[in-house]
Amino acid sequence: MKAMILAAGLGTRMRPLTLTTPKPLLQAGGKCLIEYHIERLVAAGVRDLVINHAWLGEQIEAFLGAGERYGARIQYSAEQEPLETGGGIRKALPLLCDRGEEPFIVINGDLFSTHPLETLLNVRPPAGGAHLVLTENPEWHPEGDFALNAEGSVSESGPVRLTFSGISVMTPALFEGVDSENFALAPLLREKMRHNRISGERLQGYWEDVGTPERLANLDRLLRAGSI
Template identity: 75%
Template sequence: MRAMILAAGLGTRMRPLTLTTPKPLLSVGGKRLIEYPIERLVAAGVTDIVINHAWLGQQIEDYLQDGSRYGARIQYSPEIEPLETGGGILQALPLLCERGDEPFLVLNGDVFSTHPLHQLAQVAPAQGGAHLVLTDNPPWHPAGDFVLQASGQISEQGEPRLTFSGMSVLTPQLFEGVTETAFALAPLLRAAMARGRVNGERHQGWWEDVGTPERLAQLDQRLRNGRI
């Protein structure tokens, strides 16, 4: 399985830190934020990685280069204009699926997680579907996003609601028929849910959406103190 790390955000909530440094290259716990998912993917046997980028993206390429020092092969999908999550993945599909119609992992580059990836890399969703990792609702998103049923299926309606962790396994058929170049992923997921094509699992371990300088500093302290 191949993987994509989403790293094309502007990092506006991280300003002024991101005025001169792209968010994925911010330091936390002695490493750059994006190095954590790269290392975890390689440890799970996923070594073919695609990274999209936009704001100050050349810095990401210059720092990570071809990924060989991590034991990975990194390819890049630069975005000249903002494509949003769905559009960014669609543009990168030729790199992710050049061997056929196999599913692929997608990880948000601004999420720190210790969820095990070995089993996730073996998941094969139904064609046109997806497999999502959901987590407990953080304080800044108490309403959650989706419902994980006892059967493993994910639906949009019901209770209790959980938050999408930013980790998923997607199928290329999920994007069939899309004509836009810039679009969000969520509407495609909701449409697939309505067809019964989305299942998932509960997040295990530590999860942090590193969305603000305060959260970055808190995560840095936890990592340096060995609390994660």
């Protein structure tokens, strides 16, 4: 299985930190955010990685290189302008699916999580769909995103709504019929939910959307204290 790390965002909520440094290269616990993803994917047995980038993307390529020091093989999908999440994944499909139509892992580059990625290696999403890892709603997003049903399907609404963690397994067929180059992922997922094409599971372990300087600082404190 291959994996894609999404690293093309502008990082506007992280300014001024991201005026000169792309968000995935910001550090917490003495290590760049994106390095945690690479190391955990490699530890899980996923060594073929694709990373997209746009804003200051040359810094990401210069820092990570081809991935040898992590035991990984990294390819890059450069975007002249950020294509949003859906567009970025769609553009990278030739790199992710060069061996066939197997599903692949997708992880947002601006999160930190200890969810066991090994469990995703055997996940087979519904045909033409995706499998989402959902987490308890953080205080800054109390309404959640989607509902995880008892049988493992994910729907737009339900009695218990959870937040999409930014960790998923996707099929290339999820993007069939999409003509736009620049599009968000959420509307596409909602459309597939209406056709029972999205499954899910609850996140295990720690999770943080590292979207602001305050959250980055808090994560840094926790990692340095050995609390995670």
